[in-house]
Amino acid sequence: MRVWIDLTNSPHVLVLRPVIEVLRADGHEVHVTARDFAQTLALCDRFGIAHTAIGHHRGGRLAAKGLGLASRSGALVRWARRRGPFDLAIGHGSNDITVAAALLRIPCTTTFDYEWATVQHNVNCRLAQAVVVPDIIPPERFDRYGARRKLHPYAGLKEEYYLADFEPDPAILRSLGLDPSEPIAVVRTPPVVSLYHRFENDLFGATLDRLRGAQTVVLPRTPEQRSQLDAAGGFIVPERAIDAQSLIAYADLVISAGGTMNREAVALATPVYTVFEGRLGAVDEALIAAGRLRRLTSPDDATLAKRDRTAAGDERIRRDPRDFTALLTSPVTGWRATAGRWAGDERSRPPLTPGAKEP
Numbered sequence: 001m002r003v004w005i006d007l008t009n010s011p012h013v014l015v016l017r018p019v020i021e022v023l024r025a026d027g028h029e030v031h032v033t034a035r036d037f038a039q040t041l042a043l044c045d046r047f048g049i050a051h052t053a054i055g056h057h058r059g060g061r062l063a064a065k066g067l068g069l070a071s072r073s074g075a076l077v078r079w080a081r082r083r084g085p086f087d088l089a090i091g092h093g094s095n096d097i098t099v100a101a102a103l104l105r106i107p108c109t110t111t112f113d114y115e116w117a118t119v120q121h122n123v124n125c126r127l128a129q130a131v132v133v134p135d136i137i138p139p140e141r142f143d144r145y146g147a148r149r150k151l152h153p154y155a156g157l158k159e160e161y162y163l164a165d166f167e168p169d170p171a172i173l174r175s176l177g178l179d180p181s182e183p184i185a186v187v188r189t190p191p192v193v194s195l196y197h198r199f200e201n202d203l204f205g206a207t208l209d210r211l212r213g214a215q216t217v218v219l220p221r222t223p224e225q226r227s228q229l230d231a232a233g234g235f236i237v238p239e240r241a242i243d244a245q246s247l248i249a250y251a252d253l254v255i256s257a258g259g260t261m262n263r264e265a266v267a268l269a270t271p272v273y274t275v276f277e278g279r280l281g282a283v284d285e286a287l288i289a290a291g292r293l294r295r296l297t298s299p300d301d302a303t304l305a306k307r308d309r310t311a312a313g314d315e316r317i318r319r320d321p322r323d324f325t326a327l328l329t330s331p332v333t334g335w336r337a338t339a340g341r342w343a344g345d346e347r348s349r350p351p352l353t354p355g356a357k358e359p
Helices: 010-025 040-046 062-083 095-104 118-127 139-145 171-175 202-211 223-232 244-250 260-267 282-289 321-328
Strands: 002-007 029-036 052-056 088-091 108-111 130-134 151-154 185-188 216-219 253-256 272-274 336-338 341-343
Touching: 002 010, 002 062, 002 095, 010 029, 010 040, 010 088, 010 321, 029 040, 029 062, 052 062, 062 095, 088 095, 095 108, 095 118, 108 118, 108 321, 118 139, 130 139, 130 321, 151 321, 171 244, 185 202, 185 244, 202 216, 244 260, 253 260, 260 272, 260 282
Parallel strands: 002 029, 002 088, 029 052, 088 108, 108 130, 130 151, 185 216, 185 253, 253 272
Antiparallel strands: 336 341
16 A cells, blocks of 8 residues: 655654654555655654655644645645655645645545634545544544544543653753753743634733743744744753653643644653643543643643653553554545544454554
8 A cells, every 4th residue: 555644844744753663564565755844844753754754834824824735735635646656645634735636636634632613623524535533532522524534533642642652861860951850840832823823822821930040941843933033042942852751751841832742742751731821621621620731821830840750651551553654644544543443354454563452
């Protein structure tokens, strides 16, 4: 099978890295395209993912996004015609690849875990043949996108799949000049260019002020944010893509205005607060209800102190990325998870990772 995977944002590299590895280990041919945005290309290089860089982010305004979608989708079509044919296209909420795949009549899968990005999902859900999402999201929330019959739900968090083989590397502490005996905070800036996060976040700024001068590592999303942080001073701002997952694992506190880093902290059993000001999705609603994620309501909530990490490893949930990969390939293979079992031909399902248990 020839598979085309498109990466348009930094978290997509993390999510789809084990998928690429599983597919190639099973003898499939995988080609990767990537957009020049945030740390997407740098993370591809860090993980050794060979890719073709196509297009860049056009900005946060709706008109700019529309122009970017048309321009990059056209570029992807031209690339795929030269490199194809492909049996399957996969994207993490990428409208670009769903449009390009539809024009080329390539079966396509989209996956995401935040259901209220309505502009984005009205495109990718309607054009894709499979929509792979967490099973905690009520199915009726996808009706507005015409996706109810395309749903392929998975258990747990996507982070529990792509972090299944992860163990933290203490080298990250040395590279950033961090003292592990002192408290460490990790802060991820708001996605100011995202359509679903339209608000100025005064709480976030006040919280940054409270943490200034401590061992606070701030991970900006854009060059503009980096410049603002450098001008403010008092923070550790990495100059390039880093092993953020190891940093989160060693941190005593994580504060993020986005989603992926929050859920990585949950998966790695690190205390985490969200300052997301948009409409909460079902995943975060469930994590907050379970006490695994907290909403930051005041800068005073951001108390930085050393935590006991001895039990963190025992709290982690690790899930087999082959199960996630099987759902992503469902437009071609017909696999579907139903009540924890696999529908269809069990004999054709890829083997599980050695040592893992059957669902």
